[in-house]
Amino acid sequence: MNLIEDIKIWISENPFVVGIVKYLLWVLFIIIVIKLTRRVLRRRISNTSARYKSQKGIEILGYILLILLSLFYFSGSMKNFTIAIGVFTAGIAFTLQELILSLAGSVYIFLVKVYKPGDRIEINGIKGDVIDVDSIYTTMMEIGQWVSSDNYSGRIVKLSNAFVFKGPIYNYSQDFPFIWDEFNLPIKYGSDIELAKLIVIKIARKVLSDYTLNSKAKWNDVVNKYYIENAEVDPTLAITLNDNWIQFNLRYIVDYKKRRGTKDVLNDEIRKEIYLTNGKVMLASTTLELIKIPKLEVDVNKTN
Incomplete structure (x- = not known):
C-alpha cells in the first residue's frame, strides 16, 4: 500500500517526466501500428506497384500523425494549439530546411507522380533508373559517367527529394516511353545514292517497325494530353553534302x-546490305589528297 502511495506522490511531484513518458508511449504505439499495417499490406496486396504505393502512403501518414501528436501534446490545450503550430513551424523551418524540403518533395512526387520506381530520369545532372522513393531520398541506379551510352555504371545514388523543387527533371519513360535517336552514315561520292537511300530506309523500317507502331498510339495520347504539335515517328533520312562524302x-x-542495341543492329544490317551491292554503294572515310610535292635539290659535292 505504501508503494502505491509513494508512486502517486512521485507522479504528482514530477509531472514533466510523466508527460514525457506518456508522449514516448504514444510515439511507440503509432510506430508499432504503422509497422504492423505495412506488414499486413505487404502480405495482402499482390500487385507490386499498389503494394509499394500503399506502404509509402502509410509511411507518410505516420509522419503526419507524429508531428500532430508532438504539437498537440506539448501545446497544453487546444486553445494554444494554433500558437504552438506557428512557433514549431518557425523553429524547424530555420534549422531543418533541407529535411522539410525532402519530406515535402516526397509528398509532391507521390501525389503529382513526377516519377516512380522503374522510371528513367535525369535530375541534378545525374541520370539513372529510379529503384526506390522514400520519405527523404530518391534512390537511383546510375547510368553513364565512365561507361558509354545508356549502360549502368554500377553505382547506386541516393538523391535528396528536395531537388524536385530546385531544377528540371527529365523523365525518359513517363507518358511516352520512347526517345528519338539518330546517327550519321558517310557514303562515298560516285555511289548509287538512290540505291543507298533505299537500303537505309528499308532496313530502318524493318528493324524499327514494332517501335514505330507502338509509339504512334503513345504519341497520340501525349498530343491529346499536352499542348504539343504532332511529330513524325516514322524513320526519316536527310542528306548533306560535305567536302569528303555524302552524309546520310x-x-x-x-x-x-x-x-544502344538498336543502333548496333541498324549499323550492322546496313553494312551487310552495302557489301552486297558489289561496289555500287561504298562507305566513305577521311582521305587526304596530295596536290604537289615540292622539289628538293641537294648538292652533296658542295663544300663550305
Missing part, C-alpha cells in the same frame, strides 16, 4: 532502354 542522317524512334 537517319533519325528514328526507339524504346528508351534499347537505344
Whole structure:
C-alpha cells in the first residue's frame, strides 16, 4: 500500500517526466501500428506497384500523425494549439530546411507522380533508373559517367527529394516511353545514292517497325494530353553534302532502354546490305589528297 502511495506522490511531484513518458508511449504505439499495417499490406496486396504505393502512403501518414501528436501534446490545450503550430513551424523551418524540403518533395512526387520506381530520369545532372522513393531520398541506379551510352555504371545514388523543387527533371519513360535517336552514315561520292537511300530506309523500317507502331498510339495520347504539335515517328533520312562524302542522317524512334542495341543492329544490317551491292554503294572515310610535292635539290659535292 505504501508503494502505491509513494508512486502517486512521485507522479504528482514530477509531472514533466510523466508527460514525457506518456508522449514516448504514444510515439511507440503509432510506430508499432504503422509497422504492423505495412506488414499486413505487404502480405495482402499482390500487385507490386499498389503494394509499394500503399506502404509509402502509410509511411507518410505516420509522419503526419507524429508531428500532430508532438504539437498537440506539448501545446497544453487546444486553445494554444494554433500558437504552438506557428512557433514549431518557425523553429524547424530555420534549422531543418533541407529535411522539410525532402519530406515535402516526397509528398509532391507521390501525389503529382513526377516519377516512380522503374522510371528513367535525369535530375541534378545525374541520370539513372529510379529503384526506390522514400520519405527523404530518391534512390537511383546510375547510368553513364565512365561507361558509354545508356549502360549502368554500377553505382547506386541516393538523391535528396528536395531537388524536385530546385531544377528540371527529365523523365525518359513517363507518358511516352520512347526517345528519338539518330546517327550519321558517310557514303562515298560516285555511289548509287538512290540505291543507298533505299537500303537505309528499308532496313530502318524493318528493324524499327514494332517501335514505330507502338509509339504512334503513345504519341497520340501525349498530343491529346499536352499542348504539343504532332511529330513524325516514322524513320526519316536527310542528306548533306560535305567536302569528303555524302552524309546520310537517319533519325528514328526507339524504346528508351534499347537505344544502344538498336543502333548496333541498324549499323550492322546496313553494312551487310552495302557489301552486297558489289561496289555500287561504298562507305566513305577521311582521305587526304596530295596536290604537289615540292622539289628538293641537294648538292652533296658542295663544300663550305
